[in-house]
Amino acid sequence: MTSTLDPATRADVGRVTGADHGREPEDVAARLLDSAAALSYDPMSEVDWEAPLDPDHFGLNPEWSTLYGTPLWDEMTHEQRITLTRHEVASIMSTGIWFEMILQQMVLRDQYCGKYAESDFQFALTEIADECRHSLMFARACRTMGIEAYVPRRASRELGRLFKTIAVSEAAYGGILVAEEVLDVMQRDWMRGENVLPLVRTTSKIHVVEESRHMTFARAQMREHMVGTSALRRRSAALLIAVAARVIVSNMVSRDVYAAAGLDVDRAVRAAKANTHHHVMMRTSSQHLMAFLADCGLLTTPAAAIYRTVHML
Template sequence: MTTTGTSTTTDATDAIGASGVQGLRDALGPLRDREQVALRLLESSAKHSFDPDRELDWDSPWEDGKWFWPPELVSLYDTPLWRRMPDEQRQELARHELASLCSLGIWFEVILMQLLVRHVYDKPVTSQHVRYALTEIADECRHSMMFARLIEKTGAPAYPVPRFHHNLARVLKTVSTTPGSFAATLLGEEILDWMQRLAFPDERVQPLVRGATRIHVVEEARHVRYAREELRRQMVTAPRWERELTRLSCGEAACVFSVCFISPKVYESVGLDRREAVAQARASAHRRAVMQTGARRLTDFLDDVGVLRGPGRRLWRNSGLLA
């Protein structure tokens, strides 16, 4: 994938305008053929797709002393409150945060499926691009069911996002541009994917959790590739107003994502003072570094294709995901 500096290329894109799609392509570099990308992803799907109901041992008991999530990725890690907590309470918090992350994952997957259906609605039904989108939707259905089953297995409750943000997402996905849809897709996938890549090889973590994260990482790699290729294409070919709206909606989505990432209710569930825990998590330099490191590969890409500009960039900084 050929890339160039963000500010130069985006200014060129805005300036070229009337010279047409070819001029825009020249400004941002060559794009891969959409059908060829989809065909390669379909071939990978045929070789590396999983049925979590059959692949994972759901009947095996939890192993004593093992974590439900790597401790360094728990929101309170290395805070004064964390240092006062006994190991048992720390592991209990990790269990509830896993349930919260799975709940968040389902919420994003359901939004993503709706956005993908909208994306292919007017496209040729026999194209490889549409066929892969439908394949990805099937993947996301399995992932959502896997996350729901994992929540049940932990014995922790589901943690839905706050009603305000739940309804705000209705608005965002309704007015979302096509490039905005793929930018939001990457936001929902890449940070969690980074965390799961740390979780699935970690022998401190419960085997069932490691197995679920492994499945998700393998299949999400295709989803990220599909979204990145399409976002690059859309930021080259979309009209200026659509690119500007995408920058704003993506920045707003980043703010929603950062607020909803871990439900504050998890702290009450393990006997902590909610206000104190939320305050310490927000003030934690370690937590800020974790979130920004997890987002860095994504923000570098979004910067490269011209999404992180103007007010949208300021929203990303306000979210805490961009240094």
């Protein structure tokens, strides 16, 4: 089977910019509904799930590996690097599933007994349907690579339960934006990586195209909720979003991926934490997000300090 996805450049459709700034949220949602009708995918038919995995292909661009650029990476065999990157991408996909389940609950709660005829309500449910497909896509991708799911640490799982319970309005959509924006930049590289598994390239393209709409929707919702808010609420939301970002980013790559690659786990964790190359990559992937938060008044001094702990700023 050959994927019917268009070339990589088409995946830039809907890239979040300032184009929707100033538009009414209902107008933005209506445009996004039209976009979803014109450009959406079914991963079960778009991805060639039966294709053999080329043993020479990475799970993600090596430059995105947490160990790339370290002395430990130089010591690793090619096979270890392949294994590591496949487990890293599986860990990131697993984290994506975890947060997509949180996201779905928050969006559904936000739209509970909403105005069903309005585009806002209808796109919110469209987004939930997209996220369900994405979670199934990531789960099947992990299984196809022969990798068990990686789950966040116990403390993070409980913080996730708390966040989805207490986060509302701009804080909820801010948490959603954090997860989607960082992954978006990574996947735009992965989907063009000639040395990356076609399975990962295709799933990345699908996610990039559809998540671009979700990010636009989240931005519109945040701008609407921030109008006329008090300084206290703004500072509280800024802090909650930053904490959510730290939890999400710190769980993206499980320490267990290093054991899967046959590495000394403690040494690998230390090397990853000190890896300045990866820190730069994370800051690059967060540039759009940080600019947007600053524009909304949500990049306060305490929040910025938290973002720096995970090298997003």
